[in-house]
Amino acid sequence: MTAFAQRIWASTLGRHLLLAGLGLVAVALVLENTSAFRNGQFAVMAYMGIAAGGLTVLTGLNGQLSLGHGAFMAIGAYTTALLLDDYESAPPLILVLLAATAVALVIGAGVGVAAARLHGPYIAGATLALAIAVPGIALYFQGTLGGEQGLTVVVPDVPNWFADAAYFITANDVSSSKYVAYIGWFSLIVSYVLLANLSRSRVGRIWRAVRDDDVAAEIAGINLGRARVLAFVVSTACAGLAGAVLALAVRLAAPSGFMLTLSLALLSAVVLGGLGSLLGALIGAALLTFLPQVVTSIGLDAGLTDLQAAELAPLVYGLTTMLVVILAPAGIVGTARAARRRRRSHP
């Protein structure tokens, strides 16, 4: 038995699938034992995690910075809202999620071709412009995209087979918000397994080579443009999927949900967790989801108004981002790994 487990652990795919299975069990345990409100929060953490996972691969492995991932989430969310518009004849949810991913992927490819030729501050500026520009599109096409109010998203009913299976295993009924949380976490686990395999594969090694020294990589026969575009496309596809889950969780796709702050929050989540680490992205997403509540209640206790207290959370994670960049650029996961390595070499 242990030999078998060791063999699975030794293969990359086996290890990732094993971790994914364990993750799925953990998700089910947590979601079944928490309130509907917490389920909603976990759905938020799921879509933040998916988008942060894509961003950490782009920034950490390939060295490209994107401040425009909020825009790609908007594309995913609006695609979902438009596809689910007709309650009677809406396509199956899995197709909707795939479509949202695909649309973000195609647009990401267009932007990526342009962005791959940029470096340093240019790519940051271009994606920043994207983050500012995309909410304006929703305002301009008021007829189809709903303008300032946005589009409400109709979440389809929980399918019978899912409700039956869940009842059989957990003896609990599945509420709509729990269903969305399950969808979010299932999407997260699938995308993380794919990202983890990708980063361990030839493609991931090429991305790292391009990040570390583009001239050396090119001499080694790597097509720089293709590697950069591929990283960008993979990352925007994740953002599109995250946007779809966001639309389901929030039940609304509106320009106010995709302001610049969303893209900046994602970036700080990735930096806090540690660039390039999927675990770090998940930790960052958890911080973004659960920290605001804690900080806001502290602010309210200190006598601030609701609106002021709501701004304390960005203040805290902005400050933490700055401190991390100055003091521990490897982030939480990177610093922890370095400490463990030091302890091992000097027992």
Next chain:
Amino acid sequence: MQQFLTTALTGLTQGMIYAAFALALVLIWRSTRIVNFAQAPMAMITVYIALVIIDAGYSYWLGFAAALLSGLLLGAVVERVAIRPVEDKPHINAVILTLGLFIVIHALAAVIFGSNYRSFPAPFGLSGFRVGDVNVALTGFSVFTILAVLAVMLLLVLLFRFTNVGLMMRASAFNQEVARLLGVRVTRMLTQGWALAAMVGSLSGLLIAGGNLVHPSYMDSVVVFGFVAAVLGGLDSPIGAVVGGLILGVSLSFVSGYIGSEVIALAALVILMVVLLLRPGGLFSHAPARRV
């Protein structure tokens, strides 16, 4: 014809403001090779300081001066405290740092001053001059805007061309090591450069705010426009930044007048992409050289 003229004149005024903001970005880029994305919130918070002073009953000009002065101070403090530690680190660290600063100042302004819209006064009239029967879209405030930006540019040229400090700042931007060997205190020059740039940024913030509504994110799109203008001019050339700002201001004004004001950010993105794909070094680039 009337609309054409109006649009062009509005664009010219806006372009002057973008030029000032782009100039601030270029000043910092030349000295430290960092694009300061936090320039927008830094300018925004100094405008709030001016607003508090004006709302307390003091004159507009006192608030104006206070905003410029606090911009100067803020720029120096930011360079000393936040930027200095990452100056010799990989590029991406500095960019992330300025974005962290962006979030922090943004949130700080919302906590201290509230996030609702507040109107900011203008020292001059906001209705256009009349020439005969035609109402020209040039207001008293836009004349002031154009003159103020021109004055700042003139002062900067004088500073860099004819003073000792300006020469030392140019030397440390050109080559830090050589400048240090020649006895220039390079770190002090960098701090001064940031302070100066932040002050120019505050000026553009004040000029945008005049006669408009102010809220914590009112400068967010300006950082994009300023960046696009700076890239149009090549990110390295102050003259280029000014010309880029004017070109961008006029083109965005036409987009806003004839298509819709919602898509001006999109238009800026398209302009940026076209420029970066066709002439990555900007409109005024000479021989492109990239060290490896």
